Amino acid sequence: MGAPVPACAERPQPTYLQFPQNISTIRAEHASLDRENARNPELVPRRFLELDMRDAGTSLDLPPVYQPQLSTRSDELSLQQLMDALGVYVRPRAVMVVATDVRDRLFMLAVVRRAIPGTIPVALEGDHLLTHPEYRRANRGTLMVANGRMQACYLDVVEGGRRQRSECRLRDRDGREAVPGSRRIFAFPTDYAANLFRASQELLLAPPGERVAADAVAPPDPRRPRSPLSVVTLAGLQGIDPESYVRGMADGAGPGADAGTVPRASPRSTLIAADFRVLALNLVLPALVAAAALALFSSLWLLLSSRPGRSILPPLRYALRETGWSLDRMLRPHAYGDVHARDEAPANQPHRAPALACALLGVLAMAALLLFALRWGHLLLIEQFRGAMRGALDLIHGRDRATLWAMLALYLWFAVLVATRLRAWNRRCAIHLRRAPAGFDAGRYLGRRYALSSLLLAVAAVIPPLAYWGSRLPDAVDGARMPGLLALAMLGMGVFFLSQALLQNGRLVRLGRDLRDHVVEALPDGALPPEWPNPHWLGTSPRSPLAAVFQDKDWLVLDRCDDRWPGVDPTELQATTALPDPRARLPRWRAQTVAELKFGLTCVRSCLWAAFAAPVVLLAMQEVFPFALEWEQSAVALGLMTLAFAVSAWLSISLERAPLIGQMFTKDAHHVSLLDVLRILGTKLLLLLLMLAATLTPNLGEWLQNLVGMLRI
Numbered sequence: 170m171g172a173p174v175p176a177c178a179e180r181p182q183p184t185y186l187q188f189p190q191n192i193s194t195i196r197a198e199h200a201s202l203d204r205e206n207a208r209n210p211e212l213v214p215r216r217f218l219e220l221d222m223r224d225a226g227t228s229l230d231l232p233p234v235y236q237p238q239l240s241t242r243s244d245e246l247s248l249q250q251l252m253d254a255l256g257v258y259v260r261p262r263a264v265m266v267v268a269t270d271v272r273d274r275l276f277m278l279a280v281v282r283r284a285i286p287g288t289i290p291v292a293l294e295g296d297h298l299l300t301h302p303e304y305r306r307a308n309r310g311t312l313m314v315a316n317g318r319m320q321a322c323y324l325d326v327v328e329g330g331r332r333q334r335s336e337c338r339l340r341d342r343d344g345r346e347a348v349p350g351s352r353r354i355f356a357f358p359t360d361y362a363a364n365l366f367r368a369s370q371e372l373l374l375a376p377p378g379e380r381v382a383a384d385a386v387a388p389p390d391p392r393r394p395r396s397p398l399s400v401v402t403l404a405g406l407q408g409i410d411p412e413s414y415v416r417g418m419a420d421g422a423g424p425g426a427d428a429g430t431v432p433r434a435s436p437r438s439t440l441i442a443a444d445f446r447v448l449a450l451n452l453v454l455p456a457l458v459a460a461a462a463l464a465l466f467s468s469l470w471l472l473l474s475s476r477p478g479r480s481i482l483p484p485l486r487y488a489l490r491e492t493g494w495s496l497d498r499m500l501r502p503h504a505y506g507d508v509h510a511r512d513e514a515p516a517n518q519p520h521r522a523p524a525l526a527c528a529l530l531g532v533l534a535m536a537a538l539l540l541f542a543l544r545w546g547h548l549l550l551i552e553q554f555r556g557a558m559r560g561a562l563d564l565i566h567g568r569d570r571a572t573l574w575a576m577l578a579l580y581l582w583f584a585v586l587v588a589t590r591l592r593a594w595n596r597r598c599a600i601h602l603r604r605a606p607a608g609f610d611a612g613r614y615l616g617r618r619y620a621l622s623s624l625l626l627a628v629a630a631v632i633p634p635l636a637y638w639g640s641r642l643p644d645a646v647d648g649a650r651m652p653g654l655l656a657l658a659m660l661g662m663g664v665f666f667l668s669q670a671l672l673q674n675g676r677l678v679r680l681g682r683d684l685r686d687h688v689v690e691a692l693p694d695g696a697l698p699p700e701w702p703n704p705h706w707l708g709t710s711p712r713s714p715l716a717a718v719f720q721d722k723d724w725l726v727l728d729r730c731d732d733r734w735p736g737v738d739p740t741e742l743q744a745t746t747a748l749p750d751p752r753a754r755l756p757r758w759r760a761q762t763v764a765e766l767k768f769g770l771t772c773v774r775s776c777l778w779a780a781f782a783a784p785v786v787l788l789a790m791q792e793v794f795p796f797a798l799e800w801e802q803s804a805v806a807l808g809l810m811t812l813a814f815a816v817s818a819w820l821s822i823s824l825e826r827a828p829l830i831g832q833m834f835t836k837d838a839h840h841v842s843l844l845d846v847l848r849i850l851g852t853k854l855l856l857l858l859l860m861l862a863a864t865l866t867p868n869l870g871e872w873l874q875n876l877v878g879m880l881r882i
Contacts, residue, residue: 189244196276252284262644265291287643295360311401315360325351402566408437438562454545465534471527478521480589519596522589533582540575573794580786587775594772608687619672627665643797652796663783670776677769681829702833714824714834719771723764781813
């Protein structure tokens with residue numbers, strides 16, 4: 170009656186479920202089934218064990234429980250019934266697996282991850298086998314509650330003139346003095362082995378004559394901390410501060426509610442078979458730093474060049490070229506004589522990116538560069554500074570927010586660059602609408618910006634994953650809300666740019682058809698050079714239209730554009746018809762037509778790359794930070810990559826057959842060159858295959874490491 174109520178009585182109580190006793194038999198048969206599927210791959214592998222009906226007609230009359238071939242199938246369905254009940258009725262935030270055999274734990278963790286992907290798997294015992302390379306990615310994010318550290322540290326201390334061994338954490342108690350050079354560290358694969366070693370050391374180090382009674386209960390040690398918490402990562406185990414984690418759970422918000430309740434990392438870290446990941450990061454991070462630096466250099470060129478805002482040009486190529494010219498002019502002024510700088514173009518031209526957009530590009534590139542350089546410095550100085558060690562270990566384990574935001578900033582830089590190109594192209598099309606001939610059906614495609622249509626498609630594509638995410642309400646050790654919203658944003662941007670590529674391609678095809686039907690064919694005979702348009706007239710080799718590069722000479726043509734385009738100036742037409750040289754006929758109109766079509770083709774190609782890069786960046790983000798529902802997000806990202814690749818191939822073929830555009834850039838408007846298609850799709854195909862291999866083959870790093878070792882590289 171008067172007993173105090175426990176503090177945990179008002180909290181939700183756990184639900185205890187007993188999985189089948191012979192879970193090991195189910196596990197063993199599934200392992201045999203996996204090996205069989207590896208030898209003989211099937212298009213759709215079986216999820217459950219096969220129910221063999223061949224022995225149903227025999228005279229054996231025994232209860233089903235004594236027939237192993239039936240009991241394992243029945244127990245498997247019972248196990249699935251438990252998982253369905255948890256996922257539908259209980260919807261737990263965490264599922265703790267308790268089993269004596271670590272193989273049963275691994276099997277049950279995989280079952281929990283597959284049946285309830287939004288929950289936090291918890292293992293009650295510490296074991297390094299949870300981080301086995303074959304199960305590491307499947308167990309990523311699993312919380313391991315060990316009964317003591319799996320690493321023991323002992324040293325010799327001097328107390329009262331007597332030398333004895335003691336644990337490292339107790340060396341300063343009672344003024345005992347540590348003996349230099351006596352520190353010994355013992356690593357164990359399980360917490361049981363570590364605690365057994367500690368118990369044996371306590372018995373061996375007990376003073377002579379003292380005897381511990383068998384039924385004596387040791388009083389609680391006030392110095393004993395909470396059970397150490399660790400999370401399974403891509404590189405082993407990383408400790409979590411128990412105080413902050415338990416405090417976040419006690420607040421009712423959960424570990425993944427918001428950024429404020431994410432547990433702080435503990436200095437404890439165990440790297441297990443992480444050498445290839447460390448090597449890969451030391452190779453990838455410098456490349457990312459270089460990419461961010463080049464992006465910043467290009468942004469400064471867009472903002473500070475003699476003619477700023479030329480975002481439609483390849484920014485890096487022209488930034489390097491013009492910087493080289495400027496340095497050469499400074500070092501050798503006598504070689505240029507009285508060469509003057511180019512005249513400034515008017516600031517209100519529609520094909521120029523605004524200064525605010527160029528400044529935003531610079532800010533995004535600077536942020537990405539600083540964050541990437543910070544983590545690269547941490548990897549290089551991991552032994553010199555404690556802060557550098559913590560940041561580097563977060564990156565190695567795949568729990569690094571700084572690198573996550575740096576990747577997002579670098580992708581946003583490219584997305585903003587593509588958006589400036591789309592804005593300039595839409596403004597030019599709006600101007601051409603006012604000057605289009607009467608025969609143009611221009612109001613249906615030149616006057617539309619298509620931004621709202623693409624935005625609606627992106628929202629519609631995000632709604633099903635958002636509904637699935639909301640139905641699961643996932644929890645994760647490192648938080649689930651921020652990574653989930655970030656994944657949805659990347660998916661939405663990919664769909665937005667993919668739809669823009671399709672819509673802008675339709676606009677280009679219609680523009681080429683109208684130019685051919687209502688302008689070129691309406692001109693008198695001899696107004697244009699024979700066989701125009703043709704790649705040879707452009708001074709380039711035949712190629713896919715998507716491979717056309719907008720150059721500085723095309724920019725100069727737009728600077729001095731004809732106000733009557735897409736129509737033809739009657740004065741110019743009358744003056745050039747009588748010219749004997751065919752190459753001199755309508756030069757301004759022909760040059761502007763080529764420049765306008767190159768402008769549109771560059772926008773289509775940029776949108777395709779932005780759509781393809783969004784899922785690639787999302788998959789790369791998953792390597793540096795854990796995402797809830799990672800398998801589902803990876804499947805959606807791979808699907809979007811495949812769709813973007815297929816759309817790129819279809820648009821390449823479509824543009825080669827498009828009126829006027831196909832004739833202008835390819836050998837034959839009705840002939841599709843496989844080499845041209847591979848030229849424009851080769852990089853995308855390589856990235857797609859690489860991401861497929863990395864996602865579908867969890868031990869790809871181990872395979873590459875073995876290959877490198879076999880080749881002695």
